[in-house]
Amino acid sequence: MRETLHQLEQTIRQRRSADPSTSYVAKLTARGRGKIAQKVGEEAVETVIAAMADDRAGVVGESADLLFHLLLLLADLDISLDDVCDELERREGVSGIAEKASRPAD
Numbered sequence: 078m079r080e081t082l083h084q085l086e087q088t089i090r091q092r093r094s095a096d097p098s099t100s101y102v103a104k105l106t107a108r109g110r111g112k113i114a115q116k117v118g119e120e121a122v123e124t125v126i127a128a129m130a131d132d133r134a135g136v137v138g139e140s141a142d143l144l145f146h147l148l149l150l151l152a153d154l155d156i157s158l159d160d161v162c163d164e165l166e167r168r169e170g171v172s173g174i175a176e177k178a179s180r181p182a183d
């Protein structure tokens with residue numbers, strides 16, 4: 078999963094400066110951060126709607142759209158996927174410590 082997202086992150090960074098007439102990434106980038114952010118919101122809502130309808134195939138498709146547009150937004154902000162993964166791993170470490178602390182000593 079992380080490898081797939083890293084590959085897509087690279088593709089997005091390369092396509093940002095492509096010809097907007099042949100590249101969706103370049104076209105959306107040219108429309109500005111507000112439009113990219115709007116698309117992230119729309120795809121999130123579509124994912125929720127599919128989930129509430131128990132539409133599993135829909136959730137898979139909308140989740141892919143959501144992750145793609147989120148990566149586009151992160152690229153626009155020059156935030157890397159590694160920055161986000163580092164934050165998730167930091168939280169995992171914090172909750173791991175908290176979990177250990179709440180366990181009775183052997």
Ligand SMILES: N=c1c2ncn([C@@H]3O[C@H](COP(=O)(O)OP(=O)(O)OP(=O)(O)O)[C@@H](O)[C@H]3O)c2ncn1[C@@H]1O[C@H](COP(=O)(O)O)[C@@H](O)[C@H]1O
Binds near residue numbers: 085088100116
């Ligand atoms: N993963 C994706 C991907 N997922 C979704 N989309 C596009 O996202 C758009 C979302 O669809 P919508 O119907 O919501 O939006 P729309 O009607 O096209 O546009 P709006 O006017 O509503 O904003 C569609 O045009 C999809 O083609 C994607 N476009 C590109 N990629 C990846 O990005 C790479 C580079 O793409 P290009 O920049 O087009 O070369 C591709 O090789 C793919 O790997």
